[in-house]
Amino acid sequence: MRIRRDGMIWAAIALLAAAPPSLAWAQSPWSVPSDLSVEQRTIIFGNRGATLSGTLYLPREKRPRGAVIALHGAQVPLRSDPLYRHLIDILPRLGWGLFIYDRRGSGESTSGGAAPGNFELLAEDAVAAFARLRREPGLDPDRIGFWGLSQGGWLTMLAAAKEQRAAFAVAVSAPMAAADVQMNFAVANILRIRGQPQSVIDRAVRARTAVDDYARGLRSRSEADAAEADVAGEPWYDQLWLKGNIDDPEWPRQIRADPLRSLRGSRVPTLLIFGQSDPWVPVGASLAALRSSAAELSQVTVKIIDGADHAMMLGIPPLQQVDTGFATRAAPNAPAYFALLGAWLQSMNPGDKATEKSGEKDAHIGK
Known part of the structure; x- marks a missing residue:
């Protein structure tokens, strides 16, 4: 097994994060129209007594597209939270759909009478979103997966264990330890x-x-x-x-939830991303736990982003990193994270021959 630290890779993909795909092009005389058209669809689905509302961002192309379902961090339950902006900016440009919904009990989603913090139920909501998107026109039902950061990363692994038809799972800053x-x-x-x-x-x-x-x-x-x-x-x-x-x-x-158990129970290709300087997650202990279970985790790829904190940000003072008020405004800015996410997702896209060689096959846990 090799766990590599990624520096600046594929900077061209990383730069996509700085350019929202649907900016009005006629803002100045020298501007040109965008070559990307993104459709937004409101999708409402239900699960266990709750009505959940979300937005699907989908590139306007005739061929079916894969899609990423975003799961929520503890402090960022709304589809409008800044954490998710990079997904909106990057994924449609790479040909992926993105579905973000308000967590149950937040925004336009009802609670269904459930207590907050029920990991099993929140993961089941993601599985319900997966089932709904498989029926959505313009999406390839065999190329839909999950992404989540922090608590959302925990939920991503749990959702993938529950829904083995998922094409992939990406868990960012998700500790391999009990809560x-x-x-x-x-x-x-x-x-x-x-x-x-x-x-x-x-x-x-x-x-x-x-x-x-x-x-x-x-x-x-x-x-x-x-x-x-x-x-x-x-x-x-x-x-x-x-x-x-x-x-x-x-x-x-929550403290009995075991992320390693979820990984062991899943055959879904899973990318785990950690920040090198994360004060919230015991990254060293998480890496050790993953190494000890390497034989059971052949589907798992692990990456460490140099200098990144819990939210995949660079240059944030430690006092701000542990400020829960800042957590609601945090948005990734690490170029290596953007590049890695885009490259790995494209390696999960069998329909794009140009990107098949981008898979980081040498970083799998089981090798």
Whole structure:
């Protein structure tokens, strides 16, 4: 197995991210019309009591096109969130359709009465979107797959395990660890970046671990309550992502979710992309876990984007990276990520002979 770090590759593809495909061309005397026409269709579908609304961006060409279904990060539930703009800009230019819908309970999508944070249900929503797109005119039902970043990456792997007809899955910044392990790693970094000493970090992680152990059935409620009470009065308590976990019915289910189990249960070609400088995800531990399971993951390709953070951004100060307010405005800007995403998707496109040689076959986990 080889896990390579990608630098600037295929810069021509990367530059596509800077040019939205449907800009009005007559903005100046020297402008020319675009050579790309993109149709937007509103698609509404249902699943488990919810009505979900989304937009399909589709290049206007006669031959059927493949499509990418975007799954949501925890802080970005709307199709209009900046995180998804690069997909709108890049994918139609490369001949792919893109479907983005408002997550259940957000925007124009109803909740169906479900509690937020149910990973299984959110993945089932993506599978329902997949089934709906297979019937959509202009799409090739055999070339539809999933993309997601952060929590969306977790959901991408889970959706691919549930829907083995998917053509591919792309999971960006998705930890190969349980949610509690990932959050303990993130909280330690949040406190470290904000100048807290190691003694505070250790105390915070101990409190979180006690609550997580209760959720796993390993400690009593009184022990968990006491551990949270020990830190609840501290000025850094709000940075721990701990409040409400004890009584959250979804938290025990989330921490039992195993992304490696989803990968092992899938035969869908899957691209895992990590940022080299991600304070939210234990990338080193994730790579080690993937290596230990290499024999079972022949369908998985792993890439690391040099210098990129959790949102595939370059040049963002660490304090901003761990600011949840910034998360809603984050949008990828790493050229290597754009290039890699475009090249790998084109390698999944058997109808495009010109791009068949672009597949990074030497990076598969099982080799």
